[in-house]
Amino acid sequence: MKPTVQNEANLAPDRRVAVVCPECKQGYKVAARLLGRRMVCRHCRTEFRAVEKDSNGAKAAVVAKSEPPSDSGKAVLPGDALPSAGSRSIAIDTSWAGQILGRYKVLSILGQGGMGVVWRGHDDKLKRDVALKILTKTNKDKGSGHIGGLSADLFMQEARAVAKLQHPAVVSIFEVAEDQGQVFLALELMEGGTLKEFVERMGPIPPRQLFDWMVGPVKALALAHKRGIIHRDVKPGNLMFDDHGHLKLMDFGLADVSHEETSAKLRGKAVGSLGWIAPETARGKNTTPLSDIYSMGLVLLYAMRGRPWIHADSRSKLVAMHQNPPAPDFSGIKGLTAKGQEVLRRCLAVEPSERYQSADELVAAIKLCADEDPVMRSRERVSHAGIAICGAVIGVLLGIAAVLYYFLNLNDKLDQMRQPAIQFPDRPASPDAAPAEETKPKSEPAPKPTAAASSEQKFATLEEAKVPWPQVPNLVDPAKVQFVGTKNGAVFHSAASDCGRSVFASNLVIYESAEKAVAAGRRPCPRCKPAPQAHADVVLGNDE
Numbered sequence: 001m002k003p004t005v006q007n008e009a010n011l012a013p014d015r016r017v018a019v020v021c022p023e024c025k026q027g028y029k030v031a032a033r034l035l036g037r038r039m040v041c042r043h044c045r046t047e048f049r050a051v052e053k054d055s056n057g058a059k060a061a062v063v064a065k066s067e068p069p070s071d072s073g074k075a076v077l078p079g080d081a082l083p084s085a086g087s088r089s090i091a092i093d094t095s096w097a098g099q100i101l102g103r104y105k106v107l108s109i110l111g112q113g114g115m116g117v118v119w120r121g122h123d124d125k126l127k128r129d130v131a132l133k134i135l136t137k138t139n140k141d142k143g144s145g146h147i148g149g150l151s152a153d154l155f156m157q158e159a160r161a162v163a164k165l166q167h168p169a170v171v172s173i174f175e176v177a178e179d180q181g182q183v184f185l186a187l188e189l190m191e192g193g194t195l196k197e198f199v200e201r202m203g204p205i206p207p208r209q210l211f212d213w214m215v216g217p218v219k220a221l222a223l224a225h226k227r228g229i230i231h232r233d234v235k236p237g238n239l240m241f242d243d244h245g246h247l248k249l250m251d252f253g254l255a256d257v258s259h260e261e262t263s264a265k266l267r268g269k270a271v272g273s274l275g276w277i278a279p280e281t282a283r284g285k286n287t288t289p290l291s292d293i294y295s296m297g298l299v300l301l302y303a304m305r306g307r308p309w310i311h312a313d314s315r316s317k318l319v320a321m322h323q324n325p326p327a328p329d330f331s332g333i334k335g336l337t338a339k340g341q342e343v344l345r346r347c348l349a350v351e352p353s354e355r356y357q358s359a360d361e362l363v364a365a366i367k368l369c370a371d372e373d374p375v376m377r378s379r380e381r382v383s384h385a386g387i388a389i390c391g392a393v394i395g396v397l398l399g400i401a402a403v404l405y406y407f408l409n410l411n412d413k414l415d416q417m418r419q420p421a422i423q424f425p426d427r428p429a430s431p432d433a434a435p436a437e438e439t440k441p442k443s444e445p446a447p448k449p450t451a452a453a454s455s456e457q458k459f460a461t462l463e464e465a466k467v468p469w470p471q472v473p474n475l476v477d478p479a480k481v482q483f484v485g486t487k488n489g490a491v492f493h494s495a496a497s498d499c500g501r502s503v504f505a506s507n508l509v510i511y512e513s514a515e516k517a518v519a520a521g522r523r524p525c526p527r528c529k530p531a532p533q534a535h536a537d538v539v540l541g542n543d544e
Helices: 005-011 150-165 195-202 207-226 261-266 289-305 315-323 338-347 359-372 374-409 411-418 431-438 451-456 514-519
Strands: 016-020 027-031 038-040 047-049 104-112 116-123 128-135 173-179 182-187 239-241 247-249 483-486 491-494 508-511
Touching: 104 128, 116 182, 128 150, 150 173, 150 182, 150 207, 150 261, 195 239, 195 289, 207 247, 207 289, 207 359, 289 338, 289 359, 338 359, 483 514, 508 514
Parallel strands: 027 104
Antiparallel strands: 016 027, 038 047, 104 116, 116 128, 128 182, 173 182, 239 247, 483 491, 483 508
8 A cells, every 4th residue: 555644644753843041041852833832941940932943053042032030930830720712821841851750751842731741751660751741830839839729630630531541542641640749640652743733744634544543533532421521622732643653532631520520610611722612612501522523523624624614813703603603614625525524514513413422423424434435435446346357367367278178188180280281192092092093004103202201111110200100111001001090189080091191100099990999989080081991900009
């Protein structure tokens, strides 16, 4: 199979770049997607915006903003705000770079979530890299020596939610721990980047390929719903490729988990990310499993189009579009079948009752869409045509083999066609020609044997004589032979006929009578039609 965009995702993991603090010149390695974000230097606590440093590395790159440290000596981070759709990003504290957290060494920044920063870490005991999600401390937490508030509760709820799933399409959690007064999660490291980054880099994804990729995440969503977990933040940034090119669902930090007190505090709130929430969520109603299905439809449409369907230039307009979304347009999507359009329409129905009523139904639907894709059907037709052609070729070869076998079995006739008839002037061609020969003058001398005929008389045995048998009269007397055949033939001939005289001496079988030839399993030659006559000649050859 030709290389696909899935393989390109494997070969192009998230790129990391170098940034430099404008005050103390301390360098850091961060994910390229964090360029432009606010960061806090671990050494001088200066807050600045990350810009990739010059290629020659001689000086720090120009930064968009530089702020002095706060009175406490640490950057001022936002308070314990309620996570909501479209909440502002926080400054990234780089102070963990190079430190040891639990049994992990913190290496470089991978990304930022609503409640913390994700770092690449190394587990020296198991000799593997992991993703470390470190909870961001709030102003209230600083100086108290402990972590509290809603963010910490959601952080621990996320750990319990992921631990409940144990699905191959869900990013695995290895450990939840606390060290140096800091709570963190150790998660499976996803090297392939997010679906959002893939689309930004590669463009729209063909429908069949996308449907194949999304089967696993939708199955994981179905399992979460069965376990009483509503994700509430399904978006391209929360779908990541592992190093094998498989898509996995991640970030259950805003999930609504049944029987969790923390989730109860958020029900009825606009929780999620603007651009990816369902209409009922934007209207302030409870988020349900059907809201996740709507968000999954937005993800599918985004990946096929290469850009979001719901977008606006202001937060208020974006919320208004979510509350009353426009009908989706599929005209620019190549390869999308009628079944694929129906899947998107049902996922993106404004009324929840018109959507798929479970994620399991959505899984079955996208599997059918993959089979209905024109590219796949074309490949199936080519495959079936190849099988038919192979069958036809085999049939022709078998037919040719059967014809060859038939003609080889009749090699007696083939000998007749390949060997020229030999005329012998000293003997009539048939018994009917004998009276005409008697009309010749008695005084006419018999024709002298040719040089070739004379030379053939030197053969000692019939097996050595590779010439017609009448040319070796020293071994076979033509006057005494009436019926002949070939050793492997199926017919017998009159010895006086052209086909009878063309039999080579090395292949000669002599029959005393036509009856004995028939008794030996031979039939009369259809050309010379030997007459049944009885003779007492000696058989010189073996009938095989």
